[in-house]
Amino acid sequence: MTFDAAHLANAATSALRAYDPGHDLPALRKRFGAAIAELGSNENPLGPSPRALEAMHAALAHSWRYPDPRGAALKAALSAHLGVGAERIALGNGSHELLMLLAQCFADPAHSIVFSQYGFAVFPIATAAAAAQPIRVPALPRAHASAPYGHDLDALAAAVRADTRIVYLANPNNPTGTWFDDAALERFLARVPGNVLVVVDEAYHEYVGVPGLTSALRLVERHANLVVTRTFSKAYALAGLRVGYLVAHASVVGVLERLRESFNVNHVALAGAVAALEDDDHLEHVRAFNRDERNWLREELAARGHAVFPSQTNFLLVDLGRDATDFERQLFERGVIVRPMGGYGLGHTLRISVGSRTENERLLGALDD
Numbered sequence: 001m002t003f004d005a006a007h008l009a010n011a012a013t014s015a016l017r018a019y020d021p022g023h024d025l026p027a028l029r030k031r032f033g034a035a036i037a038e039l040g041s042n043e044n045p046l047g048p049s050p051r052a053l054e055a056m057h058a059a060l061a062h063s064w065r066y067p068d069p070r071g072a073a074l075k076a077a078l079s080a081h082l083g084v085g086a087e088r089i090a091l092g093n094g095s096h097e098l099l100m101l102l103a104q105c106f107a108d109p110a111h112s113i114v115f116s117q118y119g120f121a122v123f124p125i126a127t128a129a130a131a132a133q134p135i136r137v138p139a140l141p142r143a144h145a146s147a148p149y150g151h152d153l154d155a156l157a158a159a160v161r162a163d164t165r166i167v168y169l170a171n172p173n174n175p176t177g178t179w180f181d182d183a184a185l186e187r188f189l190a191r192v193p194g195n196v197l198v199v200v201d202e203a204y205h206e207y208v209g210v211p212g213l214t215s216a217l218r219l220v221e222r223h224a225n226l227v228v229t230r231t232f233s234k235a236y237a238l239a240g241l242r243v244g245y246l247v248a249h250a251s252v253v254g255v256l257e258r259l260r261e262s263f264n265v266n267h268v269a270l271a272g273a274v275a276a277l278e279d280d281d282h283l284e285h286v287r288a289f290n291r292d293e294r295n296w297l298r299e300e301l302a303a304r305g306h307a308v309f310p311s312q313t314n315f316l317l318v319d320l321g322r323d324a325t326d327f328e329r330q331l332f333e334r335g336v337i338v339r340p341m342g343g344y345g346l347g348h349t350l351r352i353s354v355g356s357r358t359e360n361e362r363l364l365g366a367l368d369d
Contacts, residue, residue: 012131037359037366040339042174042315044237045356046289048272049282052238055275059268067267074265077274078245082217087250090257093264095203095231095244098256100126102166102199102227105255107132111165116151118176118344120201123168132166135159139176142319148309149317149346150178157191167192170201171216172208175341175351177311181212182219189223197252199227204313206235206283207290213312217247224249232269234314235286236276241269290314294354300364301352315353317341324350334366 006014048056071091079086092098103126107113112133115123119139127134137159139149151169160167172179185200192198200216216228227248233239243265246253276282298308298316307319320327328340328350339351352363 010131012129015128015131016125037336037355037362039353039355039359039363040337040351041239042234042313042351042353043239044235044286044290044314045354045359046237046286048237049276049279051279051282052236052272052276056241056268056272059271063267065267067263067265067270069262071265071270074243074245074270074273077277081277082247084217084220084247085250088220088247088253090246090248090253090260091265092229092244092246092260094233094242095201095229095246096122097264098229098244098246099123099168099199099201100129101256101259102197103127103130103132105259106197107165109133110163112161112163113166113168114156114159114164115168116156116173118149118173118346119151119168120170120174120203121344123170126168133163135161135164140178146310147176147178147180149176151180153180153184153188157188160192160196164196166197166199168199168201170203171213172204172312174203174313175315175317175339175344175346175349177309177313177315177317179208179210179213179312181210182214183212185216186219189219189226192225194223194225197225197227198223199229201229203229203231203234205230206287207314208312209287209291210312220247220249227252232273232276235283235290236273237286238269238272238276241266241272243269243273290354293357293360297352297354297360297363300360301367304364304367315351317346318350318352320348320350323347331363331366334362334369336363336366338363 075086075089078089099122107130109131112135113127114135116137117139124134137155140147140152142148189198205215216226220226227246229246231244301308301318309317324340324347328338331338341349341351
């Protein structure tokens with residue numbers, strides 16, 4: 001009998017599939033060189049703050065030591081930056097790890113987890129990893145004026161059951177780029193029982209510039225069941241270091257600490273994140289660049305006849321009106337990497353990151369070909 005460890009996996013793991021990273025980017029960089037336009041991973045083309053780079057370089061000299069398992073310096077910096085107590089902050093290997101930990105710590109086969117159709121892919125993965133019961137709520141319709149394919153908060157609230165432990169939301173949402181405002185979140189929280197954790201992922205928070213949307217953080221004092229997750233991978237451009245955080249009631253953090261890996265954020269990442277928080281000028285430059293380039297790219301795509309969704313992120317969702325597989329392949333052959341959304345059930349769309357002007361012009365040139 002041939003040995004196959006897949007037969008030994010527990011029920012929760014057996015139901016999962018390995019993460020699909022898309023194309024082999026290291027190999028593609030060798031193939032296309034400087035001609036490649038990497039527009040598939042929602043990365044910040046401006047790169048990290050110079051202060052962060054300097055801090056990370058200095059931290060390398062001490063990389064032979066274990067990092068601070070508590071992340072005390074970064075927690076203190078976040079506490080001052082956000083105006084919340086350090087005991088309410090948990091650090092993660094990216095916000096991905098924290099979203100997974102929440103399900104693993106608070107849900108099991110006896111509980112359900114609610115999330116939206118077309119919501120962030122980690123939500124159903126975290127649910128399956130905890131062997132919890134998934135409740136996937138249909139998204140708003142394509143024709144919705146301000147949030148096509150966005151979260152239907154009324155339907156999400158109505159879907160909460162007596163056995164529900166977590167509701168996952170993303171604001172703004174990946175991959176649709178859609179959002180809901182502060183007032184809508186307050187109405188939603190008023191409808192959800194206090195013993196259900198409402199997790200709002202704000203990975204793209206720093207890119208938001210629309211009136212009426214600030215942050216769920218301003219509600220955490222009034223709602224003990226509210227959890228807010230964020231990352232340094234997007235606007236702070238530290239994606240390769242994997243560092244994220246959440247803000248929650250201290251008792252929620254206490255439970256997560258029981259399962260969190262002791263050294264989950266490395267020494268260089270801790271130093272870089274602290275320095276990145278201190279460089280407000282660089283962050284404002286990133287925000288302004290992304291806003292202007294996103295608007296320009298949307299106009300250029302629309303002028304070519306493509307339907308482009310509204311966005312408050314650093315990417316655009318483009319509706320081709322037909323299967324996007326062949327379209328994406330043709331862009332790939334020209335060295336332009338975008339992300340088809342078939343895995344989300346949006347096979348007629350492409351998610352296109354806002355790149356540098358050079359990368360964006362390569363995209364448009366490929367489209368014109």
